[in-house]
Amino acid sequence: MKILYFAWLRQRTGIGEEEITMPTAVRDVATLIDWLKLRGPNFAEALEDTSAIRVAVNQEFATLDTELSGTEEVALFPPMTGG
Amino acid sequence: MKILYFAWLRQRTGIGEEEITMPTAVRDVATLIDWLKLRGPNFAEALEDTSAIRVAVNQEFATLDTELSGTEEVALFPPMTGG
């Protein structure tokens, strides 16, 4: 599964895009974030406040309880500031 | 005093612009229109329905009771359809 990070999430994790093999314990967005936080202090810090994070699953907006089976791409980013 | 006619008022009176010497009986827009109507059937017909006529006195919107002393220019026209 591909994970994408944008804006300050990209800066704090130090990663723009990565390919991961999901552990079987990861069922939804919330458990994915919990798992990602275990990967190091930069991940733990970047993902600490989930209220400041927006999520897209397969390029559609998602929530913490969106299920991930069959997902190809998850993106994590702050609230958008375009326009 | 200069009188201007626009749109169908110009067409029906047959006049775009004329210079008149106001009779002393003409005090305001209403009496001016009454006086103009006496000048011929085309004027009488064009000016019959005052609800369909808008007036400007010295290039400012005016009403039937706007007084005309010191007036240089009166314009008569239908409701506007610009934009």
Place this chain on the structure above:
Amino acid sequence: MAIRVQREDFDVGTEIAALTDENPRIGGVTSFTGLVRDMTEGAQTSAMTLEHYPGMTEKMLAAIDAEAHDRWPLEASLIIHRYGRLEAGDRIVLVIAASPHRDDAFEACRFLIDWLKTRAPFWKLEESLNGSSRWVEAKEADDDAAARWNANDGNKRAG
């Protein structure tokens, strides 16, 4: 801050660029372009002639423009209104409002075109297919749109 009454066509991009260049306080620009609409369902090209009241037109447009600047914190604005004969698809009118914020740019632009429809001394003579012509009648909807800006004094701000 500028009004023009002219026979000639205009270019929207050029006008917006002229208003916004060298003014980095502008964050949003709203423009409205009015076009001659084809009323004949494509059977034939529509045409009309726009008559206006030279002198008063310029005064009214300048007054409408000043009113918009009084109501909204605008950095720049422009009204161009054409007159003479125009065919379907031709541009008739252009209104631009530029402001630090988009809300003000949108509201001022809408105010300007609504107001202009009922306060600017223009009259449209439409040509019909058989060679005759008729004066377009004023629309009640336009009066209502303009009146909205009177009722809504909440929009009124100190200049």
Place this chain on the structure above:
Amino acid sequence: MAIRVQREDFDVGTEIAALTDENPRIGGVTSFTGLVRDMTEGAQTSAMTLEHYPGMTEKMLAAIDAEAHDRWPLEASLIIHRYGRLEAGDRIVLVIAASPHRDDAFEACRFLIDWLKTRAPFWKLEESLNGSSRWVEAKEADDDAAARWNANDGNKRAG
């Protein structure tokens, strides 16, 4: 009916003309142009870098555009959003809505820019004077502006 995500600048007049030429059913065109505003009070030129999510951006803009066509009887529309480094005064975004009537053109244009501010995956990184940079925070006012279009189902029309 068209969206573009690009580094390059655009010309508003050219884009409006491309949408309206050959379509005489259009009576009104509203455009909104967003510019990089100078936040430094003229002391120095502001700059920012716009990051986006390629793939999702195009999908979201196309969805927003389709939603506008569903709500209003539009003859044409366009969204252009730039990314990359932009300086004060540079154009960021262009939204155009064209319709037979001005009300629909205004409302659809406003809807598109309001919606785009909260639904299009773009992020602004502002450069500050000392060489550091900070991510622009989302504004509650933008969420409110977008939410307005949810509450107001009276605007919803059959496609």
